[in-house]
Structures are given as C-alpha cells and as structure tokens.
Amino acid sequence: MKRDVEALLAIVSEEEARIVDEWLKESRVPEHQRSAAQGEATQVLRELRDALAAGADPAMLEDPRWAGLNHVLEALSSSRAAQGRTAGDTSRFVLAFKRPVLALAQRRHAGDAALLMDTVWVISSLVDQMAQHTVTTYQLTRESVIRRQQEELLELSTPVIKLWDGVLAVPMIGTLDSSRTQMVMESLLEKIVETESALAIVDITGVPTVDTLVAQHLLKTVSAIRLMGADCIISGIRPQIAQTIVHLGIDLEGIMTKASLADALGLALERTGHRIVKAA
Structure with missing residues (x-):
C-alpha cells in the first residue's frame, strides 16, 4: 500500500x-x-x-x-x-x-x-x-x-369509459404519439374483452392538431378494435380537422365519424338497437 x-x-x-x-x-x-x-x-x-x-x-x-x-x-x-x-x-x-x-x-x-x-x-x-x-x-x-x-x-389522460351497455369511449387529450397510442390500444382492447362491447368511440376533441402521423395512429387503433370484433366511431371532427384530413389525402372511408361526442353516442345507441325518447 x-x-x-x-x-x-x-x-x-x-x-x-x-x-x-x-x-x-x-x-x-x-x-x-x-x-x-x-x-x-x-x-x-x-x-x-x-x-x-x-x-x-x-x-x-x-x-x-x-x-x-x-x-x-x-x-x-x-x-x-x-x-x-x-x-x-x-x-x-x-x-x-x-x-x-x-x-x-x-x-x-x-x-x-x-x-x-x-x-x-x-x-x-x-x-x-x-x-x-x-x-x-x-x-x-x-x-x-x-x-x-x-x-x-398517460394513464390518467387516456381513460376508457363505459357510456352505455356495449358502448365504450376514449377521450383523447393532447398530442398522440406511438407510445400513447399503444397504451390506448391496450387499455381499450382489454376493456372491450372485459365488457364484451360492440362499439368504441374515440373522441379527438382534445387533440389540438391532426397530421399524417396522428391519422396513422388513429387508423391503427380502429384496425385493432375491428380485429377484436367491435366497431369504432371517431368523434370530435371539427371543421379545421376535416379540412386538414382532406388536404393530407388521408382516407377515412369506411370509418364512422361524428362532429361531437354527443352525436357519436346517439349513433352508437342507434347501432346497438337503443332509442332515447323524452319522458311524457
């Protein structure tokens, strides 16, 4: 030493x-x-x-x-x-x-x-x-x-909500990236299996902008939902987002879209055989 x-x-x-x-x-x-x-x-x-x-x-x-x-x-x-x-x-x-x-x-x-x-x-x-x-x-x-x-x-910002029997919703808030999309898909698919839901509403009202990458993430989510035997409605399509989607040439043909979550819920209830009427 x-x-x-x-x-x-x-x-x-x-x-x-x-x-x-x-x-x-x-x-x-x-x-x-x-x-x-x-x-x-x-x-x-x-x-x-x-x-x-x-x-x-x-x-x-x-x-x-x-x-x-x-x-x-x-x-x-x-x-x-x-x-x-x-x-x-x-x-x-x-x-x-x-x-x-x-x-x-x-x-x-x-x-x-x-x-x-x-x-x-x-x-x-x-x-x-x-x-x-x-x-x-x-x-x-x-x-x-x-x-x-x-x-x-991320977990708190992408909750899967049961709106009605057989109808789920995922309100998206903020920017969509690959890791977040993966988390949304995993949570949503698990909930579809758990609740045996036939419809899932993906609400993008809280997504500030939609570009090619965001659209690809949405399409992947829709594809995964359909592979599970359920269908998907995308809501929150504002005029600016609609114009952007058209300008980018993104094909949403075959995917149900609505301007608001309320409209999407109405369509989902109609698709599942429900009807809401005012009380007398």
Whole structure:
C-alpha cells in the first residue's frame, strides 16, 4: 500500500469521531437533521475505511471493492432526491468531508512535504469522485421519478369509459404519439374483452392538431378494435380537422365519424338497437 493511502487510512481509522463532528459543522446541517446526517456521515466514513483497508484504488471508484461506499452514496442521494432536495445539496454535503480530513493530514504530516502533498491529492481526488457519484445517482433517480410520473399521467389522460351497455369511449387529450397510442390500444382492447362491447368511440376533441402521423395512429387503433370484433366511431371532427384530413389525402372511408361526442353516442345507441325518447 502506498504511503499516501496508508496516511489516509490511518486518519479515517483513528479520527472517526472528530471527522464526523467537523464534517457536520462544515456542511452546516440544521439541528433537526443532525442525527440523520451524523448516521449518514459515519456510514460513509466506515465504508471508505473498509475499502481502503481492502486495498481499493482511491483513483478508481469503479473498483468492486468500493461497492459498499458506492451503495451508501447512492442511498444517500436517492433519499434526498425523493425529499425534493437538489443535487447540489447532496454534493455539498459530501464535499464538506474534505476539509476536516485535509486539516488532519496537514497536522500529522506537516514535516513531510512530499507525503502531505500526495495525501492531499488522494483525499481531493477521492472526495471529488464521491461527490460526482452522488450527482449522477441523483440525476438517474430524478429521471426515474419523471418517467414514472409521465406514465401515470398517460394513464390518467387516456381513460376508457363505459357510456352505455356495449358502448365504450376514449377521450383523447393532447398530442398522440406511438407510445400513447399503444397504451390506448391496450387499455381499450382489454376493456372491450372485459365488457364484451360492440362499439368504441374515440373522441379527438382534445387533440389540438391532426397530421399524417396522428391519422396513422388513429387508423391503427380502429384496425385493432375491428380485429377484436367491435366497431369504432371517431368523434370530435371539427371543421379545421376535416379540412386538414382532406388536404393530407388521408382516407377515412369506411370509418364512422361524428362532429361531437354527443352525436357519436346517439349513433352508437342507434347501432346497438337503443332509442332515447323524452319522458311524457
């Protein structure tokens, strides 16, 4: 083991209590968070010590022997991301570890300039890598949260509604893309099987524009519905959308269309043998 690594290992092994105390002061942890932060700092310090004792290379945090420390840093970053705290908060907390360790190295090796310089470099390099690892983990965690929220929003924005016996409706709101169309088709086809419905109304009143791609997605949805033995009505065909469809040369022949959801429901009831009359 190199002299600088031995020096760092000696510091973190023999000065745990002092390092943790100075670390919390440097990071300015609020009093109500001090207990949790103290536990996090102690755990990080012990995993770092164990990895150094096992011969892990301080210049390579990818070394398998750093797995324990990486796991603790990831847990620390993920928990703070879930609390809504920024990547900078986590990074600053980890970087605050540097000052107390550097101060102890200076105190111990002031008479050996070469060893002190090497030890300072090892400490700085290692702590910087630790801070960068927490930032990367934070970003991955936030991306995961955002993806999950997007999926939940998609599910909420494409509900399958039972309007009448044998009649389903899917109100489309926003832009249609491939992933959303796939989700709509899956939900609608499952509901058709579950309710044994004969008609499905796809309402595009909330779709701002219809282009060739949107029309292709609609046609795919209609085809899938027909393959299940049901029929489809597209409602919400506004004058502007009708003109766009004509200009694009999109063929909707054979597909029932209506200007409004109310008109589509009236047609669906008629097709299923129902009639609505006013009470006397």
